[in-house]
Amino acid sequence: MNTITVDDERFAVNSLLRMMKKADPNGNHVGTVYVEDFFEYIKNHEVDIAFIDVDLYDTDGIAITKKLSKMKPDLNVIIYTGHSEYKAAALDLFVSGYLVKPVSESDLANALAHLRYPIKGKTESMLRVQCFGSFAVFKGDVPVVFSKSKTLELLAYLVFKRGAMVTMSELMSVLWEDKPVTASNSSYLRQIISELRQKMKNIGADDIIIKKRNGICIDVSKIECDWYEHVDGIRPVKRSIGFMEQYQWAERADPFLH
Numbered sequence: 001m002n003t004i005t006v007d008d009e010r011f012a013v014n015s016l017l018r019m020m021k022k023a024d025p026n027g028n029h030v031g032t033v034y035v036e037d038f039f040e041y042i043k044n045h046e047v048d049i050a051f052i053d054v055d056l057y058d059t060d061g062i063a064i065t066k067k068l069s070k071m072k073p074d075l076n077v078i079i080y081t082g083h084s085e086y087k088a089a090a091l092d093l094f095v096s097g098y099l100v101k102p103v104s105e106s107d108l109a110n111a112l113a114h115l116r117y118p119i120k121g122k123t124e125s126m127l128r129v130q131c132f133g134s135f136a137v138f139k140g141d142v143p144v145v146f147s148k149s150k151t152l153e154l155l156a157y158l159v160f161k162r163g164a165m166v167t168m169s170e171l172m173s174v175l176w177e178d179k180p181v182t183a184s185n186s187s188y189l190r191q192i193i194s195e196l197r198q199k200m201k202n203i204g205a206d207d208i209i210i211k212k213r214n215g216i217c218i219d220v221s222k223i224e225c226d227w228y229e230h231v232d233g234i235r236p237v238k239r240s241i242g243f244m245e246q247y248q249w250a251e252r253a254d255p256f257l258h
Contacts, residue, residue, distance in 0.1 A: 131227035
């Protein structure tokens with residue numbers, strides 16, 4: 001996601017930027033202490049969220065929010081301030097969130113999980129994988145269907161490894177549950193890898209799969225994943241929900257350890 005922060009105190013800007021970079025390490029997060037620079041950036045860049053302090057030099061965050069509602073009506077505005085008394089005025093403007101300083105990581109994660117407007121372009125362009133419950137894959141809102149169930153399981157395991165390179169022997173032991181390696185299974189593994197790469201190419205996501213001589217992995221920066229967002233504190237999930245429920249090897253994992 002793309003965010004901008006405006007606050008008349010530089011340390012407050014830097015503090016929120018550090019938290020956002022931790023919550024969304026692949027995003028673009030900038031900040032300024034100058035309202036003029038803030039508006040200039042808004043005019044010339046695509047922004048998903050604007051974090052606005054209330055007390056500024058020559059104006060206030062409520063006035064800025066009113067102006068932004070006309071300039072960028074679908075911009076998520078999150079007011080963050082040391083003063084709780086402005087909350088009613090902010091909510092009257094239908095802001096996406098209201099954070100009281102000092103902002104905690106959990107407060108920030110909760111605000112990011114309840115944005116008023118969806119992040120632009122993310123749903124349409126990124127591959128979205130669902131790990132909690134049954135594993136499933138979507139391009140936008142459309143399910144990605146594979147002709148072989150093992151191909152889906154292969155992708156699930158690569159997602160589970162979070163970008164780590166996986167050898168062919170490891171895949172054999174996981175996908176065939178430590179059964180003896182046969183020429184037939186080795187050939188089938190090559191087939192499902194080929195199908196996975198072809199399917200990703202067909203949906204415009206071929207850069208997600210990284211194939212090298214010694215193994216295969218995924219580029220985690222190219223996918224949206226509910227488990228990754230849970231681990232990173234962006235959208236925490238309740239412990240009662242299962243994890244990749246259709247795969248026995250996933251039973252050994254506890255996604256709530258992080």
